[in-house]
Amino acid sequence: MTSEPLLTPLSDEPVLGVSMAGVSVLRLDLTGGLAPGNKAFKLQGSLARANRLGVKRLVSFGGVWSNHLHALAAVGAQAGLETIGLVRGEECELNTAMLADARRCGMQLVPVSRGEYRQRNTPEYIDALQQRFAPCLVIPEGGASADGVEGCTAIAGLLQGAGTALAANTRYVVAVGTGTTLAGLAASLPGDSEVVGISALKGALDLEVRVQQALQVHGCATESCKWQILHDFHCGGFARVSPELRSFIRAFESVHAIPLEPVYTGKALFAIHQLLQRGCWCSDRPVVMIHTGGLQGRRGYPWLEHF
Numbered sequence: 001m002t003s004e005p006l007l008t009p010l011s012d013e014p015v016l017g018v019s020m021a022g023v024s025v026l027r028l029d030l031t032g033g034l035a036p037g038n039k040a041f042k043l044q045g046s047l048a049r050a051n052r053l054g055v056k057r058l059v060s061f062g063g064v065w066s067n068h069l070h071a072l073a074a075v076g077a078q079a080g081l082e083t084i085g086l087v088r089g090e091e092c093e094l095n096t097a098m099l100a101d102a103r104r105c106g107m108q109l110v111p112v113s114r115g116e117y118r119q120r121n122t123p124e125y126i127d128a129l130q131q132r133f134a135p136c137l138v139i140p141e142g143g144a145s146a147d148g149v150e151g152c153t154a155i156a157g158l159l160q161g162a163g164t165a166l167a168a169n170t171r172y173v174v175a176v177g178t179g180t181t182l183a184g185l186a187a188s189l190p191g192d193s194e195v196v197g198i199s200a201l202k203g204a205l206d207l208e209v210r211v212q213q214a215l216q217v218h219g220c221a222t223e224s225c226k227w228q229i230l231h232d233f234h235c236g237g238f239a240r241v242s243p244e245l246r247s248f249i250r251a252f253e254s255v256h257a258i259p260l261e262p263v264y265t266g267k268a269l270f271a272i273h274q275l276l277q278r279g280c281w282c283s284d285r286p287v288v289m290i291h292t293g294g295l296q297g298r299r300g301y302p303w304l305e306h307f
C-alpha cells in the first residue's frame with residue numbers, strides 16, 4: 001500500500017491563472033496494484049461470478065490501448081484465471097505497450113476485425129463466443145454490467161474511509177465512458193451530494209438512459225443522490241486531444257504533481273478548471289474529482305513525458 005493519502009486536496013497555486021483549491025482528488029490511480037483505477041473495482045463482481053460458476057476463463061473486448069483489457073489481464077492473473085482479450089484491429093496492429101503488458105500477464109490476444117467488433121453487444125455473437133471459448137464468462141466491453149456497477153459502489157466506501165470528513169454538498173466529478181462507474185457512485189454516495197460525469201465521448205447522448213438502466217438492473221429504482229452528465233468537454237471526441245487540453249494537462253501536472261492522461265482524467269479535471277474559470281461553479285462548494293487511473297495509456301501519447 002502506498003503512503004500517499006488517497007484523498008489529496010489541491011493547493012491554491014493557480015493552474016493557468018485559476019486556483020483549484022477546494023478540489024480534492026481521490027487517487028484511485030494509487031490503488032489496485034497492477035490494475036490501478038476504476039477498472040479493478042468494476043471487475044470484482046465478474047471475478048466473484050466466475051468463482052460462483054466455477055469458470056476459469058474470462059473473455060472480454062477492447063481496443064489496442066484498452067484500460068479494461070489491461071486491468072482484466074492483471075486481475076485475472078492474480079486470481080489464477082485464464083484471460084482472453086478480443087482486440088479490435090488486425091494482427092499487425094497488436095503491438096502497443098498495453099498489449100505487451102497484457103501478454104506478460106498471460107492474456108491470450110485475439111485480433112478481431114472492425115466489422116466483427118461491432119457485434120460485441122449482440123446476444124447471438126456473445127452466445128457464439130461462449131461456445132467458442134467454453135467454459136468461460138464473457139464480460140462486456142469496459143466492464144459495463146450490473147456486476148460492474150456493484151463493484152463501483154465500493155468507491156464510496158473508500159471515500160468514507162479516506163479520513164477527511166466529506167462536506168454535505170460535495171460535487172463528485174468522474175470521467176464517463178460507459179457510465180458504469182458513475183452509476184455505482186450515484187447508487188451509493190450520500191443523498192445530499194451530486195455526481196457530475198464528464199463524457200469522454202462526443203455526442204454520446206444515450207448515456208443518461210444507459211446510466212438509468214444500469215441503476216435499475218443493479219436494483220436501485222432510484223439513485224441515492226443527484227447526478228448529471230456534461231457533454232461539452234470531449235475535446236474533439238474519444239481519445240482525441242485539443243491544444244487546450246494538452247496545455248491544461250501540462251500546466252496541471254507541473255503545478256500539482258498528479259499525473260493525468262488525456263482520454264478520461266485529463267478531460268474531467270479540465271472540465272472542473274473551465275467551470276471554475278467561467279464562474280459556473282463557485283469555488284466555495286467542495287469538489288472531489290475521482291481519479292480513475294488509466295495512466296498506462298499515457299504511453300500512447302508521445303508528447304506526455306514519463307511521469
Ligand SMILES: *Cc1c(COP(=O)(O)O)cnc(C)c1O
Nearest residue numbers: 067177178179180181264292294
Ligand atoms: C474506463 C475508464 C473510465 C470510464 O468508466 P465508465 O465506468 O466506463 O464510465 C474513466 N476513467 C478511466 C481512466 C477509465 O479507464
